[in-house]
Amino acid sequence: MSDLFDTPAPAGAEAPRPLADRIRPRHLSEVIGQRHVLGPEGPLGAMLAAGSLGSVIFWGPPGVGKTTIARLLAHETDRAFVQISAIFSGVPELRKVFEAAKLRASQGKGTLLFVDEIHRFNKAQQDSFLPHMEDGTILLVGATTENPSFELNAALLSRAQVIILERLSLADLERLAQRAEQALGRALPLKAPAREALLEMADGDGRAALNLIEQVMAWKVQAPLDTEALSSRLMRRAAKYDKSGEEHYNLISALHKSVRGSDPDAAVYWLGRMLEGGEDPRFIARRLTRMAIEDIGLADPQAQTICLHAWEVYERLGHPEGELAIAQAAIYLALAPKSNAACMAYVAAREAARKTGSTPPPRHIINAPTKLMAEQGFGAGYQYDHDAEDAFSGQNYFPEGMRRPVFYAPVERGFERELKKRVEWFAKLREKRGS
Template sequence: MADLFDNTQDGAPVARPANRPLADRIRPARLSDVVGQEKLLGPEGPLGAMLAAGSLSSLILWGPPGVGKTTIARLLAQETERAFVQISAIFSGVADLRKVFDAAKLRFEQGRGTLLFVDEIHRFNKAQQDSFLPHMEDGTIMLVGATTENPSFELNAALLSRAQVVILDRLSLADLERLAQRAEQETGRALPLTAIARERLLEMADGDGRAALNLIEQVLSWKVTGKLDPEALSKRLMRRAAKYDKSGDEHYNLISALHKSVRGSDPDAALYWFARMLEGGEDPRFLARRLVRMAVEDIGLADPQAQTHALHAWETYERIGSPEGELALAQAVIYLALAPKSNAGYVAYKAARDLARRSGSQMPPAHILNAPTDLMKTQGYGAGYAYDHDAEDGFSGQNYFPDDMKRPVLYAPVERGFERELKKRVEWFSGLRSKRRGSDKT
């Protein structure tokens, strides 16, 4: 009957039904059994090293759903002989926290520690998060919080300073295959799938171990003859929707991947991330705006048509809508990815803004100031101005920076695309400027 009990709160055995879900039946009994997080739990990993040293601290487990956060917390409590208490930030309020802290304090006075596992800890507000601090500091509880959101954005600095953030990875196909083999061993049945269909099943889980086991349990319950191929599997199972939060980490992660793929001149990768965002329900208008930004920041004058192409794709989408308009955006993705790249204009703009902030209120040189009044003429406004159209080569070479400012170099075009031509022009004008200045001195 040992397998029907689970040591939970205060170590008291709690009976569990024999027909419990497969995911619960093969839940790891030791940290070494946890799949997919070896780099954290191994001897050289952060958790493994802390346990070996006997110096486990409060933790924030950050990772996607179904990668073992709850299981790891439970096993850490077992490993350190602490009472395991689990609450969810979704269903718990101030009164619930007070009861948990009071019980932990009583336990602490009796010589036993408490590992408090808080699922979805990022959903607690600032005051609720602050309520953990004194109990963490005096040793009443060891906090293990679980979150799918970036702790840097969602958790208080005070809480983060008292806990170590540990990042858990989504499970690979190899990890999910190990879970499948455990499930087959536990149930005594093999999945009735061909090798390719088996791989498709694991892909449907999208790196979520709990989802994988639920899918496996569903397939194992089918009464079929022979092995199902991918087509037969897809008729019986719907593909799990990819994880995507238009306002969360996935939004920022995927747009970063798209932007960097375009910058890296990889049209295939760029199209993939573009499609991932659309499949996740992203607003195509957001993607259209971002494409224009890519054209301005990463292509610039290396291909002056890139910005126009991105704007036209956006306009096309606005005129004809989805799904046809998304094709125009996809073609813009390809064009931008294959366009020559230069951020010289972007760098020059930022340098100019920085120089403008540092240079204060210096006046332009008097010779380029208009003199609409006699007083301004007597002050030398416009005196000595050389009209460029009258100069040799249509270029006077005069100074247009403040008199006391050393001439800076802000724009440095690259040897790519149309900027190769602009680089020639910059160098030509620079040579003429030096020549004219030399002749002025003689």
């Protein structure tokens, strides 16, 4: 019996091309999304209008058009398009690319070198691009999903403009779906809510959207499917989240700033995003405790206790019930009165401590356990505060000769409102007693 996989393809037959490749734009004007970059006022639009395209680094999530735009830039500027990936290329491959570019240059043809995942090249490999960028042998277009500030050399960044590409909106993905339907000559077999659910599954990734559309178009169905039928046939695409990468820090920053901004809805949303992405709840509990100390402080001393208790509850209950305690802590922090007065006092005190060095405390507050120390005046004149009026002597506790500073300035919010009254009361007593 003949094997189907051994049957040779007919002469001249072409392998089926993926939908994403079939509807790839042929001109920059056909690119969906990224108007902030490609429009007349955008950086690439302005460069092309002026006829002075320079090296660029595209920074953005997967599936937003980095490779497509690079290919079209080569076409628009009449340069040879060469594509390599930092994952599969090393020094020998780079040397061959540079030599071929030099040969083209000697023949009057420029080279646009597109480097995917450029952040994966080490420092020496990144440095190897510099002389060829400077003499015009190559026009470099790098692509990265990681923050270039952390992953790329300063020398390389100084010779290329970083351009941020954004994830595609639902409106962008709908335009992409319409283009796919036009190319395939038929409509998606989905009802309107299911169509929207399909595009949401792509999570802003155009390539993922086209792959999903191509998969759905291959189904043989008698009538348009609803959302439930679609969900039973397709698994929802996992949200982009790297627990050790940049997205990890972006989302915890969003949670922290939402809490600081007293927005419980935003706080619990970003908390949900992190947990859905697989973040360790212990990391979030630790960060919430830090927020209680840094942004709430003594305006609500109970906030720290609530965070520690939520952390402990999670350790005892685990997933999923323990995560509710963490969510409650996040909501409590968002609604708590805010003050960084204690944090600022600590920072200012540390700075003063660095400046004053090893200056000793005043002698009257140093114990004199030996006869020699007593003879030298240590401990002399110390006033026991419990014996003083209002249990407050008003003595000086700073080094001799150091002007009394003010580090702690409580705010008129929460419990610190009460602490502010106490600070002011002690200040008046100190002034009254001439200390």
